[in-house]
Amino acid sequence: MSRYNVKETESKWQAVWEERHCFDVEEDSSKEKYYVLEMFPYPSGRIHMGHVRNYTLGDLVARFRRAQGYNVLHPMGWDAFGLPAENAAKENNVHPAKWTHANIATMRDQLKSMGLSYDWRREIATCDPDYYKHEQKMFLDFLDAGLVYRKESWVNWDPVENTVLANEQVIDGKGWRSGAEVEKRKLAQWFLKITAYADELLSAIEELDRWPERVRIMQHNWIGRSEGAHIAFDIIGRDKPLDVYTTRPDTIFGASFMAISANHPLAQELAADNPELSDFIGQCNRMATSEAAIETAEKLGCDTGLKCAHPVIEGETLPIYVANFVLMDYGTGAIFGCPAHDQRDLDFARKYGLPVTPVVCPPDTDPSTFEIGNEAFVGDGNIINSEFLNGLSVPDAKSKIIAHFEGRGMGEKQVNFRLRDWGVSRQRYWGCPIPVVHCDDCGIVPVPAEDLPVVLPEDIDINVAGNPLDKHPTWKNVDCPKCGKAARRETDTFDTFFESSWYFARFCAPVENEAFTRSAADYWLPVDQYIGGIEHAVLHLLYSRFFTRALKECGYLDLEEPFAGLQTQGMICHETYKSAAGKWLLPTDVSTGETGELVDSTGAKVTRGRSEKMSKSKKNVVDPEEIIQTYGADTARLFMLSDSPPDRDLDWTDSGIEGAWRYVNRLWRLISEPPFAPADKGASRPADVAGSALDVERMVHKTVATVTADLERFHFNKAVARVRELSNAVETLKETDPGAAWVLRFASETLAILAGPLMPHLAEEMWSALGHDALIADTAWPEADESMLVEDTITVAVQVNGKLRGTLEIAKDADKETVEQSALMLDNVQSFIAGKEVRKVIVVPNKIVNVVI
RNA sequence: GCGGGUGUGGCGGAAUUGGUAGACGCGCCGGAUUCAAAAUCCGGUUUCCUCGGAAGUGUCGGUUCGAGUCCGACCACCCGCACCA
Numbered sequence: 001m002s003r004y005n006v007k008e009t010e011s012k013w014q015a016v017w018e019e020r021h022c023f024d025v026e027e028d029s030s031k032e033k034y035y036v037l038e039m040f041p042y043p044s045g046r047i048h049m050g051h052v053r054n055y056t057l058g059d060l061v062a063r064f065r066r067a068q069g070y071n072v073l074h075p076m077g078w079d080a081f082g083l084p085a086e087n088a089a090k091e092n093n094v095h096p097a098k099w100t101h102a103n104i105a106t107m108r109d110q111l112k113s114m115g116l117s118y119d120w121r122r123e124i125a126t127c128d129p130d131y132y133k134h135e136q137k138m139f140l141d142f143l144d145a146g147l148v149y150r151k152e153s154w155v156n157w158d159p160v161e162n163t164v165l166a167n168e169q170v171i172d173g174k175g176w177r178s179g180a181e182v183e184k185r186k187l188a189q190w191f192l193k194i195t196a197y198a199d200e201l202l203s204a205i206e207e208l209d210r211w212p213e214r215v216r217i218m219q220h221n222w223i224g225r226s227e228g229a230h231i232a233f234d235i236i237g238r239d240k241p242l243d244v245y246t247t248r249p250d251t252i253f254g255a256s257f258m259a260i261s262a263n264h265p266l267a268q269e270l271a272a273d274n275p276e277l278s279d280f281i282g283q284c285n286r287m288a289t290s291e292a293a294i295e296t297a298e299k300l301g302c303d304t305g306l307k308c309a310h311p312v313i314e315g316e317t318l319p320i321y322v323a324n325f326v327l328m329d330y331g332t333g334a335i336f337g338c339p340a341h342d343q344r345d346l347d348f349a350r351k352y353g354l355p356v357t358p359v360v361c362p363p364d365t366d367p368s369t370f371e372i373g374n375e376a377f378v379g380d381g382n383i384i385n386s387e388f389l390n391g392l393s394v395p396d397a398k399s400k401i402i403a404h405f406e407g408r409g410m411g412e413k414q415v416n417f418r419l420r421d422w423g424v425s426r427q428r429y430w431g432c433p434i435p436v437v438h439c440d441d442c443g444i445v446p447v448p449a450e451d452l453p454v455v456l457p458e459d460i461d462i463n464v465a466g467n468p469l470d471k472h473p474t475w476k477n478v479d480c481p482k483c484g485k486a487a488r489r490e491t492d493t494f495d496t497f498f499e500s501s502w503y504f505a506r507f508c509a510p511v512e513n514e515a516f517t518r519s520a521a522d523y524w525l526p527v528d529q530y531i532g533g534i535e536h537a538v539l540h541l542l543y544s545r546f547f548t549r550a551l552k553e554c555g556y557l558d559l560e561e562p563f564a565g566l567q568t569q570g571m572i573c574h575e576t577y578k579s580a581a582g583k584w585l586l587p588t589d590v591s592t593g594e595t596g597e598l599v600d601s602t603g604a605k606v607t608r609g610r611s612e613k614m615s616k617s618k619k620n621v622v623d624p625e626e627i628i629q630t631y632g633a634d635t636a637r638l639f640m641l642s643d644s645p646p647d648r649d650l651d652w653t654d655s656g657i658e659g660a661w662r663y664v665n666r667l668w669r670l671i672s673e674p675p676f677a678p679a680d681k682g683a684s685r686p687a688d689v690a691g692s693a694l695d696v697e698r699m700v701h702k703t704v705a706t707v708t709a710d711l712e713r714f715h716f717n718k719a720v721a722r723v724r725e726l727s728n729a730v731e732t733l734k735e736t737d738p739g740a741a742w743v744l745r746f747a748s749e750t751l752a753i754l755a756g757p758l759m760p761h762l763a764e765e766m767w768s769a770l771g772h773d774a775l776i777a778d779t780a781w782p783e784a785d786e787s788m789l790v791e792d793t794i795t796v797a798v799q800v801n802g803k804l805r806g807t808l809e810i811a812k813d814a815d816k817e818t819v820e821q822s823a824l825m826l827d828n829v830q831s832f833i834a835g836k837e838v839r840k841v842i843v844v845p846n847k848i849v850n851v852v853i
Numbered sequence: 854g855c856g857g858g859u860g861u862g863g864c865g866g867a868a869u870u871g872g873u874a875g876a877c878g879c880g881c882c883g884g885a886u887u888c889a890a891a892a893u894c895c896g897g898u899u900u901c902c903u904c905g906g907a908a909g910u911g912u913c914g915g916u917u918c919g920a921g922u923c924c925g926a927c928c929a930c931c932c933g934c935a936c937c938a
């Protein structure tokens with residue numbers, strides 16, 4: 001029995017594809033284009049299973065669309081700037097650039113061993129000055145277009161390392177390396193005006209009909225358009241009012257306090273001569289900056305002693321607190337608290353003994369007995385305890401109270417967005433330098449276009465406290481481009497989302513002097529199918545959508561939406577293992593002992609944990625390279641595509657990969673050792689095809705039709721199942737049935753073509769073994785013969801009172817009476833209806849008969 | 854906390870518009886082949902059962918001739934929350 005020589009075969013076909021430049025593409029206006037893009041990887045060192053899944057999905061689409069006759073662009077590159085390179089630099093004393101390039105080299109080899117159909121000529125690395133110089137130019141153009149501004153913003157500050165920490169570097173409020181209590185600090189930073197496009201980014205979601213609904217909902221919620229009111233509250237004893245944004249002006253009669261952010265200018269001002277308040281603000285500034293941390297922290301406040309006049313209740317006042325749950329970045333950084341109808345306000349009021357007055361009464365509830373317990377009522381209802389608003393619904397009350405305030409000049413209707421402007425400044429070395437100069441006389445001066453790129457210095461000490469660029473002895477010293485006096489470079493670098501916001505355009509034409517050529521971008525964009533992780537559902541995708549619009553405004557492109565189709569993929573999971581000592585163990589260190597239980601290399605018992613997302617920290621990882629070495633890329637691909645649909649999590653199991661491996665061999669055997677001799681290549685269909693041969697021939701057509709539909713709809717697991725069914729059926733072919741030899745060849749060739757996008761190396765090998773000189777990669781996708789799909793008899797289910805009691809083989813489209821009569825004649829049906837009155841018979845043509853008694 | 858998602862045999866998952874629940878695979882059981890094993894092939898495999906059936910798609914309730922699918926309430930787990938990418 002010949003076993004499939006996977007290593008030899010796979011490298012052979014990879015070499016052939018490369019020699020023949022199969023996947024190099026150019027613009028060709030005579031062909032319909034199709035741009036397939038997988039989210040490019042961060043070069044972290046080695047590829048992981050998530051990459052294998054992502055790139056398998058993309059490669060399948062690319063090869064499938066190519067076979068369908070599209071001009072397919074399928075590129076690959078590296079999202080090469082980022083924090084891990086700096087961490088590696090500190091830990092291993094290796095330069096971030098060197099580390100990154102070494103990783104790219106390793107990962108490129110690994111990807112090539114997967115046989116992916118990329119046009120490698122278009123490869124890019126974002127840390128390359130040839131890449132980032134273009135985005136420096138874009139930034140300057142955005143600056144000209146008024147899409148960039150500078151403002152103070154809060155960051156996590158590690159007082160020991162003198163550096164800004166990412167949220168992931170803050171653990172329980174402490175710096176991950178220093179262990180020092182993290183503070184918030186204000187820094188002047190660069191922002192992109194994504195909010196200028198808030199309305200458009202929101203409304204255009206409607207048209208993204210090939211995006212997953214959940215991603216659209218997430219983006220919708222992220223932008224968070226709300227309609228509410230801006231209200232000015234008079235502060236007693238002060239001239240300047242306190243401005244508040246609220247989405248619930250209807251609850252104004254239930255207000256019992258005011259709350260402002262610790263970062264609100266008023267709080268800052270009052271803290272100057274109020275030590276207690278100053279302490280409290282300090283405490284707020286030690287809280288983590290993430291929204292999750294703020295929302296889940298205990299609601300705390302500090303009374304400022306100031307009071308506002310209640311805007312609608314004469315003579316009543318509202319105490320002003322500084323509170324830790326009020327965000328300076330949302331609305332005006334100040335709220336009025338209505339505890340009865342907002343959970344956070346209620347928690348706060350209960351803690352500080354503030355009044356809780358319900359002003360919205362739930363439907364069908366008696367207002368006189370309605371009380372608020374520990375849960376705020378946030379639903380619709382009738383307004384109560386609110387003078388001129390009483391009896392109105394929530395929406396009606398909103399309109400009326402806004403009109404009331406507008407009439408008195410105290411407030412107005414306002415639309416607000418949750419979306420904040422995009423802060424792009426990072427105090428890090430391994431990123432794209434922001435191309436501006438700070439001059440004492442001229443202020444901020446853009447670096448002239450002809451002086452770009454501003455290149456990162458190579459001689460850098462990554463171990464200094466603070467921003468390495470800022471601490472570099474010479475790099476930042478530069479003459480002001482405007483006045484020529486000594487000035488300083490901006491030492492912040494871009495957020496790495498900056499690079500990934502336009503790389504899809506760069507792939508269209510990675511030329512020297514431009515970000516991309518306009519004609520290439522016009523031809524290839526938008527990306528027809530984008531594929532990547534759900535974790536990018538909001539930020540990366542939203543930034544790219546914004547960036548595309550900004551590029552359009554600056555004349556780079558004529559496009560709003562970069563990604564016409566989006567497919568998100570689930571995570572790869574694996575069982576976890578723990579030793580008796582409670583340490584995580586690699587799957588490769590765990591085996592089954594003699595008694596059938598799991599043991600480690602020393603024979604000690606191992607505890608099996610549930611399947612979780614593969615992660616280095618839990619060691620539940622399987623190295624793709626080992627899998628590809630052992631079983632080959634096709635087997636790894638097949639496993640990735642079988643069973644789980646792309647958007648669901650996938651459990652990696654040894655038995656699963658073994659099963660895929662068995663199928664690869666089985667399919668190969670079907671060709672290399674056919675059950676009997678197939679007809680000659682190119683033989684025409686004999687007139688007489690019957691018995692098992694006819695059944696299989698029909699099935700080939702049916703499989704082509706369903707697999708094509710499944711691949712178009714990303715139902716890859718179903719496509720694999722259909723292909724398996726066909727190969728199972730081929731094994732039932734009887735040599736003696738008329739036309740069997742011809743059907744065997746027809747089915748074998750079709751299997752090879754259908755396997756093309758799934759297992760490309762094996763498909764080529766099958767095709768070659770079937771006597772073909774051309775490549776599967778250059779072979780057109782088959783079309784099913786409609787006439788072969790029509791069945792003449794149908795199985796109809798027969799139910800009595802909704803329970804299955806039998807089935808009926810009957811001519812397709814038989815008339816209702818015939819079907820009904822035949823169904824009632826069934827023995828089992830007869831026995832169930834015996835002695836009872838048939839009240840009704842429901843006949844659904846070609847589907848079901850339900851007898852109701 | 855807010856937002857999003859998922860839940861079907863021992864396991865991963867199938868099931869156009871409400872119409873035969875469990876396709877395909879994994880695992881397991883039995884058999885063939887083999888000196889033996891591996892590999893391979895064939896058959897079986899939701900559960901219970903008095904072998905006629907009965908129950909069954911996270912839980913509870915509803916709509917319907919008929920619900921995995923539609924509606925309401927709930928439970929569990931997972932993901933995101935703006936400096937990880």
